[in-house]
Structures are given as C-alpha cells and as structure tokens.
Amino acid sequence: MPLFRTAALTCLAIAAFAANSLLCRLALQSHSIDAASFTAVRLASGAAILALVVGLRRASCVGVGNWWSAGFLFAYAAAFSFAYGSLSAAAGALLLFGAVQATMVGVGLCRGEKLAPRQWGGLMAAFGGLVVLLRPGLSAPPLSAALLMIFAGVSWGLYSLRGKGATDPIGVTAGNFLRTVPLALLMPDRASLSYAGLAYALCSGMLTSGLVYVAWYAALPHLKAGAAASVQLSVPLLAAIGAVSLLGEPWTMRLTLAGAAILGGIALVMVSSPIGGPASSAK
Numbered sequence: 363m364p365l366f367r368t369a370a371l372t373c374l375a376i377a378a379f380a381a382n383s384l385l386c387r388l389a390l391q392s393h394s395i396d397a398a399s400f401t402a403v404r405l406a407s408g409a410a411i412l413a414l415v416v417g418l419r420r421a422s423c424v425g426v427g428n429w430w431s432a433g434f435l436f437a438y439a440a441a442f443s444f445a446y447g448s449l450s451a452a453a454g455a456l457l458l459f460g461a462v463q464a465t466m467v468g469v470g471l472c473r474g475e476k477l478a479p480r481q482w483g484g485l486m487a488a489f490g491g492l493v494v495l496l497r498p499g500l501s502a503p504p505l506s507a508a509l510l511m512i513f514a515g516v517s518w519g520l521y522s523l524r525g526k527g528a529t530d531p532i533g534v535t536a537g538n539f540l541r542t543v544p545l546a547l548l549m550p551d552r553a554s555l556s557y558a559g560l561a562y563a564l565c566s567g568m569l570t571s572g573l574v575y576v577a578w579y580a581a582l583p584h585l586k587a588g589a590a591a592s593v594q595l596s597v598p599l600l601a602a603i604g605a606v607s608l609l610g611e612p613w614t615m616r617l618t619l620a621g622a623a624i625l626g627g628i629a630l631v632m633v634s635s636p637i638g639g640p641a642s643s644a645k
Contacts, residue, residue, distance in 0.1 A: 371581035376593055378574035380455065380600035385566045386443055387451040388609060395559025397443040402546040403560060405439055407567030409543055412536035415576055426530070427537025434521035436542040440549065441514035448507035450611045452621075453495065455601035457508055459594070460488060460624045461515020462522070467631055469523055477631065484630025491623025494616065502616070531579045539572075595625050 389395045395403075446454055467485070471477070477485070496508055521538075528534045585593075598621060605611040 368581050368584045371577045372585065372593060375574050375578035375581065376596055377600060378570040378577075379594075379597045380604060381570045382566055383446070383451045383455040383458070383601045384604045384608060385562050385570065386446045387449075387454065387605070389559050389562035390443070390447045391609070392558065393554060394556040395563060396554040397440075397447055398549040399555045400559070400563045400566075401440045401443040402543075402549060403563035404443075404567035404571060405436070405539060405542045405546045407564050408572040409536065409539035411568045411572035412532065412539055412575070415573075416533050416536045426533045427535070427541060429541055431521055431524045431534075432538045432541030432545070434517045434524065435538050436545045437517040438514045438521060439542065439546070441510050441517065445507045445511035445514060448504045449511060450503065451605035451609060452598070452602035452611060452613070452617055453503045453508070454511050455598040456495070456617070456621050456624060457492075457503075457511040458515045458518070459598045460492060460628065461512045462519040463594075463628045463631075464488070465516045465519025466523060469519075481631045484627040486627070487630070488624045488627030491620040491625075491627060494623065495620035497616075531582075532576055535575055535579075595629055598625065 386400060389400055390397060442454075442458070449457070467477075496502060496505065525531060525534060602613065602617070602621070606613050
C-alpha cells in the first residue's frame with residue numbers, strides 16, 4: 363500500500379475513534395437519546411454495515427467470531443454509553459484509553475513478558491496521573507462514571523487481545539457485532555429517542571465504528587507495532603480538543619496534568635515494548 367494511503371487511512375481511523383466519544387457525549391448531553399438506546403442502535407447499525415462490507419467481498423460473517431468476544435464487545439459499548447451520561451468527553455476518552463492500554467500491558471506481564479526499569483517508571487507515572495484525575499475535588503469526574511469507563515476500557519482491551527492474530531479481522535469483527543445485537547436489544551430502560559439522537563447513534567455505529575474499522579484494518583498491516591500503538595496516543599488529545607471547541611467543555615489544569623502523566627507514562631511503556639502494541643481492534 364502506498365505510504366500516503368496508509369497515512370490517510372490511519373489519520374481517518376484515529377480521528378473517528380476520538381469522534382466516538384464526542385458523538386456519545388453530545389447525544390447524552392442533549393438528552394436526545396438514552397444510553398441503552400444509543401448502545402443498541404450503535405451496535406446494530408455497526409453490525410449491519412460490517413455485514414454489508416463482508417457481503418461485498420462475497421463472504422459471510424454468520425458463524426464467524428465467538429460469544430466470549432461478543433460479550434466483551436457488548437460490555438465495552440454499554441459501559442461506554444452509560445459512563446458518558448456523566449463524564450466529559452475529554453475525561454472519558456483519557457480514562458478509556460488508559461484502561462485499554464493498561465489492560466494489554468497487564469495481560470502481557472501475566473504472560474511472563476518483562477518491562478525495563480524505564481517502562482516500570484512509565485507505569486507508575488500513568489497510575490499517578492489516574493490518581494490525580496480521580497482525586498476528590500470540584501473538577502474531579504464522578505467516581506461511579508469514571509469506574510464504569512475504566513470497566514469499558516478493560517473490556518475493550520480484553521476484546522482486542524482476543525482478536526489479535528485473526529486472519530480475517532473484518533469478518534471476525536462483523537460476526538462479533540452481530541452477536542451483540544440480541545444482548546443490546548434486551549437492555550432495559552430505553553425511554554428517550556429522538557431523530558437527532560438516532561442520527562448520532564447511527565453515525566457512531568455505521569461510520570465511526572463499522573466503516574472506520576475497515577479503514578483501520580486496511581492500514582494496520584502496513585504499520586509497525588510501535589507506530590500503530592503510538593498514534594493511538596493522540597486519541598484522547600483529539601477528543602479533548604473536540605470537546606473544548608465543539609461541546610464547550612472546560613480544559614482544566616487537573617485534566618492537563620493527569621493527561622500528561624497518563625499518556626506520557628503509557629508512551630514510555632510502549633517504546634520498544636511488544637506488549638504496548640496495538641490489537642486487531644481499536645477504540
């Protein structure tokens with residue numbers, strides 16, 4: 363693949379990952395849709411567009427994937443939506459990204475992979491940043507919502523690790539999305555749904571989730587593991603810039619300090635570390 367095309371697809375995917383946080387926060391902030399409905403529409407529309415892509419390749423996603431992966435995918439999507447009912451887009455993206463990467467690093471350590479002293483220092487810095495972000499105070503995010511977003515990140519990290527090395531990641535992702543639909547439709551408390559909210563959820567499911575995964579998987583084989591992991595560091599920053607400029611959210615000193623510690627610490631861990639590399643799925 364030409365370098366320009368790889369770079370364009372990568373930039374598109376990273377921007378879309380950040381846009382997912384903005385779309386969900388905008389939808390819930392405006393009360394145009396409830397979290398359960400947003401999750402159901404996002405997963406169902408994502409499954410539909412991915413099934414269409416797989417069908418255009420004269421393949422089928424029926425029977426592909428598995429229920430364990432689908433369960434982690436559903437847990438991520440549901441916790442993500444409910445957390446954004448109270449979290450700012452910037453804080454949510456930072457917590458999500460940090461939890462995803464921490465999960466992947468933690469699993470690597472449990473599997474016997476080693477970290478250099480510099481990388482242990484990065485882990486401590488990232489943990490310290492999390493403490494700063496969640497420390498009680500006027501600008502602290504609600505603890506229950508923050509823990510829910512961390513759970514979403516852990517779920518997505520486990521889902522991504524399960525998908526590593528898949529020979530047909532698009533087909534597997536489509537199959538997993540299809541399996542989440544009955545789980546999403548069983549969610550209770552779907553009470554609010556407007557045309558605007560439906561549009562936000564459809565955009566999140568079809569564009570910034572479904573179609574963007576196709577772009578990411580097209581670029582991923584042409585990226586080195588370190589490069590693919592490093593570009594994901596920009597997701598929380600892009601989400602924060604979008605939240606300030608588009609949603610009118612404040613940029614606090616707490617968020618600045620915590621973000622620098624968390625992202626800087628994760629960057630130290632990922633440098634020359636195979637366990638910091640990307641999974642076959644992205645946020």
